[in-house]
Amino acid sequence: MYNSYWSQRESQSHTPGVIKVNAEHTLYVEPNRAIVSIGIVTKDKELAIAQRQNQLISSKLLLSLEQNGIPKNHIQTSTYHIYPQYNFEDGVQTFAGYEVRQIFSVTIDTIDKIGKIIDDAVKAGANTVESIQFINSDTSNVYQKALAIAYKKAFQKAVTLANASGQKLVTQPKIISEKTSGKEIPYASNQFVKAASTEGTTVQTGQIAVTAELIVEYSAY
Template sequence: MMYFYPQIPCSDNIKLSSSKNPTMKVHGIGNIKAEPNLALINLGVVTEDKDLENAQKENAIKSNAVLNQLYAMNISKNQISTASYTIEPHYDYVEGKQIFRGYKVSNILNVRTKELNKVGEIVDNAVKAGANIVNNIIFTIDNNTLYYNKALSLAVKDSIAKAINIGNTLGVKVQEIPFNIIELTTSSINEEIPTEKVYAASTTPIIPGQINVVARIEAIFNYC
């Protein structure tokens, strides 16, 4: 996102090197610490069989068992969505020859929950019910606009402080309101838990940490 502000000429008693004000480009960074309030769990069932129909049936049975287990944990249907459903033929290569091994059927689900203390339990119970793949767990903020806007404000203040410091070092006057600001970041923030941590113990200890909400801008200042 780009913002423009009207240019304000320097004072008449200051001599300019040209008819236009010289400019400086400064990057500003704002950082806010926030507690996550939403977990996104990506898990599912993968089955293999030489007969495609058998692979699909087995996958459907196990996937329904996983869903029923999630429902039993008071996870509603609107908290669960299908991330992907794929069917792939698999082959082995023996002495340079391609040999058909069977079909791989994958049904991957996205599970959303605000009960962060139950993430480990959700993963464990889903695995017990038949889930055999956990791709990732992401902790994020349900509505991050407020935090991001605070970080963005800090980024603007940071750019102004840097521009003034540069101006003081060079012995020039910096107009403190930038005439051009470019937003370099988006408001997407999360903390991803690597998959290998999911299998750390029989009762999976998954503990969300604080999230860094970072905003970065590029600001251009007049000076004279």
């Protein structure tokens, strides 16, 4: 009975513990592509007129993009909306006409020319820029580097926690869970559209943040 009791206590004292840590690392890369949402908003009391005006200006916009070297397969209609317009006066609603909004999603590979492309588009009749999204078309290698550094951080955390808690760490992890990578994407606002019609547009591309995040679980005893 004595031997059985202490054998049980000894087994319990060596039951492996678990150390679970979270770690992430971010690397920065230069963008090599921009996706611009740009378009035309027209208004008129007659829907047919508003649509016709929008179509005419859209044709000029598309020609401007083509002249700036944007391939047709890099231009896509992302939004086409028709909105009834109303005026409110003294609590009375009166019909004012229609708004036609057509937005194109334009992929630009020559981001050093993005200011000129926007300027020319505005001159051609574009009157709204909803967003500019800067991306890097291939972040796979950078992400792998960030992933490796994130794992080193996780391991160091686990070593620190094991030492602090008086345990010995099993260096081979039990579980490695990779979280979805995140990217910080800078946007240019619609506020520069008016300036673009009178002076050259300067767009700051910033950098793309590529983040790798892991949850790693180790055994300890």
